[in-house]
Amino acid sequence: MKLVFDEAQKRHDPKFFLSSGASKPNPEVPRRADILLAAGLDAGLELEVPRDYGLDPAASVHSPEYLDFLQNIFARWSRIEGASAEVVPNVHPDRRDGDYPASAVGQAGYHVADTSAPINAETFGSALRSAHSAAHAAELILSGHPAAYALCRPPGHHAFRDLAGGFCFLNNSAIAAQRLRRDHDRVAIIDVDLHHGNGTQGIFYARDDVLTVSLHADPVRFYPFFWGHASERGKDAGLGFNLNLPLPRHTADDGFLSALDRGLERVAAFAPGAIVIALGLDASEHDPFGGLAVTTAGFQRIGEHLARLERPAVIVQEGGYISEVLGQNLTSFLNGFTSVHRVVKNSRD
Template sequence: MKCVFHETQRRHDPRHFLSSGAQKPNPEVPERVNRLLAGAENAGLERVAPRDRGVAPAAAVHSPEYLRFLETIYERWRRIPDASEEVVPNIHPDRRDFSYPASAVGQAGYHMADTACPISADTWESAYWSAQTAAEAAAMVLDGEKAAYALCRPPGHHAFADMAGGFCFLNNSAIAAQVLRSRHERVAILDVDLHHGNGTQGIFYARGDVLTVSLHADPARFYPFFWGHASERGEGAGLGYNLNLPLPRHSGDEVFLDQLDVALTRIAAFAPGAVVIALGLDAFEGDPFGGLSVSTDGFRMIGERCASIGVPTAIVQEGGYLCDALGDNLAAFLQGFRHAAAI
């Protein structure tokens, strides 16, 4: 198995975000790359760089006005007198069925779901290459690899088709799934991040060709709050093609693995030709967000069970924040996956 990564992904370096109204240091920092690369190396993965496929992979799941916004908003924002160093919205619409605002301030509110996705001078380039990394891993799977790991940073699963949120700008897991759809009639996304993949759900909510399944901390009192509940099953052609498995706060290995078996049963019934694992490591018992209590050995077992799906797999990095075991948790997952898949 290979690890895909591009050095430009390090450049995005957000300074702050708001949490419960308080300004705090942003945990989605470049140092995450070093820890994750070390984990991939310890698991025996060879590192490769992605090719540049242009904006097409992102455009397959994101609106053109949103992509233009991400590419240009920082320069436009900095023209505003006394503007903040980073783009952070101060107004949000109460609906989205109106004319598109012309101002940078209005567009920031329209395209940014929260204050946890500040945009700086290097955000677009880092997010662009994060998306290329996901597309490359999916292409490698199409070319015959049983599995490939995309070290995507910044992450992506909170990004909707036209809206950033929760440290995420381009939805890497959705991009990988769409690449896989070019050859497979049905693709499944299994999200094991601490937080619900609300952007991924939103992108595919009315589609029946991509099954979305997410295990995450119960959002009733946890980010992203408004999405991720068990009652959300899809709509239109997608009704029945979305499964949320919210877990009680601080659930450990046993509860997580029991619900993972439920997820795998649903995926088996869907019979996908390929799968995307949206790999969050922030369910770890020592992660700074502290929402769940999965152990390092638990990640090994999660990797083993994910491999049991038995179809070509793109593993896309989502969350997992600075703690001493971050690299070890990635290595444990990858080693478990490789052992079970015998690759």
């Protein structure tokens, strides 16, 4: 299996993070990529640098207004007298249908949901190359590869069509799914991150061609709070094409896998031509966010269960923060997945 990654994805090095009222160092650091890259290579994957796809992958799921904002906001922000070193919003609208502000401060509040996605001079370039990794992995599938792993850093599943948040700027899983739609009538995204993939859900919520399934810690008292509840089933044409499986805090291997199997039953009923696995390793019992309790052996079992779908698969890296077992968890997942994965049919729908 190919591992798709570009060193330019490490240039984004955020510093600010406000969590539960406390200022902390931002945990979405470049060293995450080093650990995950080494782990992927340990699992026998072959590194491939993505080609430059320009804005096309991002523009397939994000608004032009938002992409213009991401490209230019740091330079504009830096011209404010006494501006902070990173773009961090201090005001937010109470709805999305109000007037669009002209000021950098107003636009930052409109397009950035929280304080965990600070923007610096390198942010857009790194996020774009991360999106290119997702797009390239999807292109590998379309060219006949049974599976590919996109080491996407920064991650993406909290990014909506026009909104950053949760360390995410461009929605890599959505980008991969949209690219797979070129050859497949139906694509499913299975998100196994600690946190709900609220941005991914939002992008596809009214669509019936992309099924979104998310397992995550119950948001009633956990980020992202406002999304990820079991009652969210989609709307309009997408009604019934979104499945959330919120889990009690500290759910361990057996509970996680039981919920995953319920999600995979829904995916099987959808009969997708290809799948995207939004892989969060922050469900680990040792992850600093501490929401769930999946073991290293549990990640191997998760990989095995997902592989039994027997569909061409793009694995997109989402969360998973630095602990003594971060790399081991990725290697375990990949070993489990590759040991079982077989594509029965890899052709156009």
